[in-house]
Amino acid sequence: MGGQLSMFETKQKNAIQKVVNVASIPQRSPFRYPGGKTWLIPVVRQWLKQSKEHKKLIEPFAGGGIVSLTAAFENLADNIVMIELDHEVAAVWEVIINGDQNWLADKIFSFDLTPENANSILQKENKTKKEQAFSTILKNRIFHGGIITKGSGLIKNGENGKGIKSRWYPKTLRDRIKAIGHVKKNMKFITGDAFTELEKVKNDESVYSFIDPPYTVAGRRLYTHFELDHDALFALTAQLKGKFMLTYDDTDEIRQLAEKYNLDFRTIPMKTTHHIQKNEIIVSDNFDWWK
Incomplete structure (x- = not known):
């Protein structure tokens, strides 16, 4: 009997049975991140x-x-x-944590998202750190599943046929990035x-x-x-x-x-x-x- 009880207790100890509802957790990150830990x-x-x-x-x-x-x-x-x-992801945090997060927030909010405008940003070579940060956020938001590796591509249909605008929430992204600016005094980012x-x-x-x-x-x-x-x-x-x-x-x-x-x-x-x-x-x- 004692052995059975011990086995039961071990099983209870080794797992949390309840799956967390992600919607109940404050969304702080500007990224849609595959493998994210929200x-x-x-x-x-x-x-x-x-x-x-x-x-x-x-x-x-x-x-x-x-x-x-x-x-x-x-x-x-x-x-x-x-x-x-990853230099693309790192550029975002370099700007937000170590640099001018307001520039990135305002750039996202004011950007006119069309396939043509998006491609002109993504295809530009020799980007500055700020340009790379914006390009990464753009790619993360308009590529399938937020995956920014080579081989991933633009959302075609998306939610309700919205295409590349399906996951582009400029006000939400601006607000999240500006909010980080208020708490980053004890933060540091290292590439x-x-x-x-x-x-x-x-x-x-x-x-x-x-x-x-x-x-x-x-x-x-x-x-x-x-x-x-x-x-x-x-x-x-x-x-x-x-x-x-x-x-x-x-x-x-x-x-x-x-x-x-x-x-x-x-x-x-x-x-x-x-x-x-x-x-x-x-x-x-x-x-x-x-x-």
């Missing part, structure tokens, strides 16, 4: 609130940046560092490599590392920089002295890597953009905060 925000909040001590949050695969932005808006970390290697930046902080116990790499299955389709040494990332994560949360798709390969480096994990259900429910894996240094 659905994970309630869990991230629990993780960041496990200690009231001074903390620095580092997001080495920033992407759409929802975790860093939520932490900034909700005062969940004292210092926040976002890192991204760089995740491994390099994690190495720099691996001995700092005050650092919370939210690590969301390109996944083993979908990475090739969704991201420009999809090639990643997942074994090396697990090895580096295992060396971190601070708190960490590492997220992955639930595959045998990832479970084996967690076991190899003696890292504890939990599974959590989520719904894809196509409303397919699947499990993801969360690896962490401890699960005392897990509810």
Whole structure:
């Protein structure tokens, strides 16, 4: 009897059964990001609130940046560092976090979106940093699924036949970007490599590392920089002295890597953009905060 109870308790501990309604989470990012973590925000909040001590949050695969932005808006970390290697995505954060976010916000709001105007922006060579930032947001909003890698293309029909305007909400985007300007004083963005930046902080116990790499299955389709040494990332994560949360798709390969480096994990259900429910894996240094 005792053994059966133990098994039941373990199952309850290892999974949060409820799928999060993404519509209930504040949308902070200007990106439509494939693989975005808006659905994970309630869990991230629990993780960041496990200690009231001074903390620095580092997001080495920033992407759409929802975790860093939520932490900034909700005062969940004292210092926040976002890192991204992709030069197109990085240009957006360089302008918003390190530069003049108002320029980008106003440019989006005033832009007359037509296929001709969009193509003239996208096809321009030798863009400035600001021009690249605007081009990236434009591409992210008018390409299929927000995918900006080579091979993706313009939305043709879109919602209600609106075509490329289906996901172009200039006022909403302007407001989101300007809002970030009000909370970015404790934020910093680095165009760089995740491994390099994690190495720099691996001995700092005050650092919370939210690590969301390109996944083993979908990475090739969704991201420009999809090639990643997942074994090396697990090895580096295992060396971190601070708190960490590492997220992955639930595959045998990832479970084996967690076991190899003696890292504890939990599974959590989520719904894809196509409303397919699947499990993801969360690896962490401890699960005392897990509810």
